[in-house]
Amino acid sequence: WSSGGGSVIKLRYLALGQQTAMAIPVKKIFISDAVHESCAELLRDAGFEVEQKTKLTEEQLIKEIQDVEALIVRSETKVKNSVLNSAPKLRVVGRAGTGVDNIDVEAATKKGIIVLNTPGGNSISACELTCALVVALARNVPSGCQSLKEGRWDRKLYTGEELLGKTLAVLGLGRIGREVASRMKAFGMRIIGFDPIVSAESAAALGIDKMDLPEIWPLADYITVHTPLIPQTKNLINEDSLNKCKPGVKVINVARGGIVDEKALLEALKDGRCGGAAIDVFTEEPPKSEWLLEFIKHPKVIATPHLGASTVEAQTRVAVEIAEQLISIAKPGEGLAGV
Ligand code: NAD
Ligand code: MLT
Numbered sequence: 653w654s655s656g657g658g659s660v661i662k663l664r665y666l667a668l669g670q671q672t673a674m675a676i677p678v679k680k681i682f683i684s685d686a687v688h689e690s691c692a693e694l695l696r697d698a699g700f701e702v703e704q705k706t707k708l709t710e711e712q713l714i715k716e717i718q719d720v721e722a723l724i725v726r727s728e729t730k731v732k733n734s735v736l737n738s739a740p741k742l743r744v745v746g747r748a749g750t751g752v753d754n755i756d757v758e759a760a761t762k763k764g765i766i767v768l769n770t771p772g773g774n775s776i777s778a779c780e781l782t783c784a785l786v787v788a789l790a791r792n793v794p795s796g797c798q799s800l801k802e803g804r805w806d807r808k809l810y811t812g813e814e815l816l817g818k819t820l821a822v823l824g825l826g827r828i829g830r831e832v833a834s835r836m837k838a839f840g841m842r843i844i845g846f847d848p849i850v851s852a853e854s855a856a857a858l859g860i861d862k863m864d865l866p867e868i869w870p871l872a873d874y875i876t877v878h879t880p881l882i883p884q885t886k887n888l889i890n891e892d893s894l895n896k897c898k899p900g901v902k903v904i905n906v907a908r909g910g911i912v913d914e915k916a917l918l919e920a921l922k923d924g925r926c927g928g929a930a931i932d933v934f935t936e937e938p939p940k941s942e943w944l945l946e947f948i949k950h951p952k953v954i955a956t957p958h959l960g961a962s963t964v965e966a967q968t969r970v971a972v973e974i975a976e977q978l979i980s981i982a983k984p985g986e987g988l989a990g991v
Pocket of ligand 2: 726727748749750751752774958960961
């Protein structure tokens with residue numbers, strides 16, 4: 653039943669020939685990540701018993717969710733099959749955010765556990781971070797700042813480039829990609845892009861020239877990815893595509909670790925095929941492997957610790973949205989915003 657862009661759907665069963673919206677019995681809710689306090693407040697006001705504890709081990713989490721019907725997470729809690737199997741009363745898992753990669757949705761579905769998320773609640777924040785990173789890459793903002801803090805005055809070393817007239821490739825023209833496109837157009841960039849489900853006509857209406865990937869690689873000065881991490885997008889930017897790009901291309905990933913092959917990107921940064929990368933998401937979060945730390949520390953890499961959705965506005969929005977969804981599914985006759 654899940655998929656789509658946040659459309660309102662209803663859980664229904666047929667009773668005596670009539671379609672009736674079905675309520676999910678929820679009394680106790682456990683919040684296991686740093687979800688904004690407005691979530692717990694709204695749920696308590698609606699009469700639910702709510703407990704919030706963060707940074708739990710899997711064992712501690714399992715202990716806490718023994719008698720809860722709903723679990724709310726952000727991205728730190730990994731809702732694995734083992735967790736789902738150890739929570740006998742669990743009926744709903746709510747993700748205060750967009751991606752549900754930290755939840756084993758297939759296992760949940762098999763057990764009849766509903767997975768909810770808040771697509772769109774943090775899109776503008778992720779888009780604005782992306783735009784900030786494009787500008788920061790063009791103008792060497794973090795390295796110039798660091799150098800000055802270390803007592804140097806390196807004006808020549810940090811000469812940048814204008815975005816006016818440069819080409820930005822947006823891969824994934826969904827909620828975030830299209831917002832990035834519209835904002836970066838205001839800098840005078842040409843926007844090209846690819847998305848398998850967006851037609852050339854609807855891309856054109858957004859001011860984007862839709863092209864196939866082989867056409868995109870040699871044209872782009874900057875490439876930003878805004879797809880989900882799925883088998884088709886794993887290593888979408890890889891050694892082969894980097895070899896086909898303009899020398900010095902800059903790469904931005906505020907989507908998911910793994911869409912850009914970090915090892916291939918590091919090699920391309922070392923030999924100049926890539927002129928800079930701005931990365932918010934990693935295959936390993938927090939990064940610990942030596943090679944990944946080497947990548948992050950590369951002078952041409954701007955790295956942020958998965959900050960795309962970390963704004964007061966987005967965190968409040970997703971907290972309120974997930975609480976409202978839980979309240980609505982616990983009431984008969986209410987609609988439900990889907991994954
Ligand atoms: P969305 O579902 O609205 O858009 C994704 C688009 O990618 C869709 O239009 C889809 O057709 C397209 N797509 C799928 N396969 C593709 C392919 N092979 N090539 C090109 N396009 C493809 O998603 P969204 O809300 O825009 O989110 C985009 C990404 O950003 C997701 O991975 C999401 O998890 C991530 N995200 C990250 C942060 C963060 O904190 N860094 C915050 C919010 C979202
Ligand atoms: C998301 O998918 O919403 C992002 O990863 C943001 C988050 O950390 O919640």
